[in-house]
Amino acid sequence: MKLLMLGGTEFVGRAVVEAALARGWEVTVFHRGRHAAPAGVTSLIGDRTTGPDGLAALATGSWDAVVDTWSAAPSAVRDVARLLADRVGRYAYVSSRSVYAWPAAAGLDEDGPLVEGSADDGDVPYAEAKRGGELAATAAFGADRTLLVRAGLILGPYENVGRLPWWLGRIARGGPILAPGPASLSVQYVDVRDLAEWTLDAVAAGLSGPYNLVSPPGHVTMGDLLDACVRATGSDAELRWTEPEALVEAGAAPWSELPVWLPPGEMYDAMHCADVSRALAAGLRCRSAAETVADTWAWLESVGGTAPQRPDRPQVGLSPEREAEVLAALAKG
Known part of the structure; x- marks a missing residue:
């Protein structure tokens, strides 16, 4: 598998990269260069917050999947997803259970009501940003090629x-x-490494749609x-x-x-x-x-x-x- 990781030098992104490398996957990391990329990856430098010029390093290349943990302006997800839609097989967006409308009732599953959001939004509150990111990825890749990993509290190394x-x-x-x-x-909560392993398993299996991901x-x-x-x-x-x-x-x-x-x-x-029965049925191990x-x-x-x-x-x-x-x-x- 050829994986493109957007980020990949800190916490969740780093855990995903290390898990992919351990599987023998070919990993490319697109990052701003503020932290060293993990050993064994192809490193591409850019900044998705600076407009089209910041994505120049992604203008060529193809991958089986991309994993994105972005949590700021949804328009940044929109722009990169549109750029990659014809050259990447699947888009895995690490979202959040914060996308559910407040208050999220005990036992809420993936069909619960959601906050409003837009793929075109700039800086908005966290919940709306993550929902906008979901919409942006889905608009570019289609529902059948987009995996939405709705994580809760994430703990672990890094x-x-x-x-x-x-x-x-x-x-x-x-x-x-x-x-x-x-x-x-x-x-x-979910251990960051369990999130990473499940996400890569789900990508490899061709899963799509939203999954609550906590223990x-x-x-x-x-x-x-x-x-x-x-x-x-x-x-x-x-x-x-x-x-x-x-x-x-x-x-x-x-x-x-x-x-x-x-x-x-x-x-x-x-x-x-949270109700996590869907993720458990899809192989989540904590x-x-x-x-x-x-x-x-x-x-x-x-x-x-x-x-x-x-x-x-x-x-x-x-x-x-x-x-x-x-x-x-x-x-x-």
């Missing part, structure tokens, strides 16, 4: 958003740690995730499990200050209760939390303990001062 790296760094420091409970609370409900709990962090880091951390109501009353912000975690309710249903956490910690140590941070995403996690404030508020309560 993460540049900071969620699992923050938990690992905090737990490695040890001491009493605010652990958002209950420990039995199910969380849904099945009950696969991992908050307890599984944080206990794995303690084991991986060898920390003496003391996880102080705290009920959701107490955390909310103490002012701890779900998701941003306490990454991954959401209290039961509307947002939890939308983020951690590794254990222990493996995801251990491999992410090993990668973090290999890069000096500090994960790269996407400039378009805010820092996540409680600062030491904020954690002390919340723990003090809980103690008074």
Whole structure:
């Protein structure tokens, strides 16, 4: 298989490239040159945000499939998809479950209502951008040649958003740690490598249409995730499990200050209760939390303990001062 990866030097794109190379695929990476491309690929330099001139490196060449993780202006997906439509077999667009109209009910499958979007949009909010990207890819390649990978929360090595790296760094420091409970609370995410393997399998099998891509409900709990962090880091951390109501009353912000975690309710249903039966039937396999956490910690140590941070995403996690404030508020309560 000949694969064109749009991006391919960070997180999801890099995982896709490494998985494709491991299969013996011929991989071309189109990127801006800000980071080194993985060894073993053909590297093409360009910038899809600068108009037609930025796509000059893609003016020739043919591939069996293209994988695209773009999450900004849908018009950038439109332009590259139109350019490649006659020279590439299939278009796999890594989208997001954010494309579902809010609030996304628990158990929502791929037929749920969607946000509005347009392939011609410029800068728009994330949900509309991803929906516009879906429409752009489908318009150029047709529904039968377009795969829409609607990922949820993505964790694993190379993460540049900071969620699992923050938990690992905090737990490695040890001491009493605010652990958002209950420990039995199910969380849904997909290991970036499982996403990559499934996407390549789906492309090779000629699959098309939308697929929710996260682990099945009950696969991992908050307890599984944080206990794995303690084991991986060898920390003496003391996880102080705290009920959701107490955390909310103490002012701890779900998701941003306490990454991954959401209290039961509307947002939890939308983020951690997706129906993934279609992806499972199409071969999705999800590794254990222990493996995801251990491999992410090993990668973090290999890069000096500090994960790269996407400039378009805010820092996540409680600062030491904020954690002390919340723990003090809980103690008074």
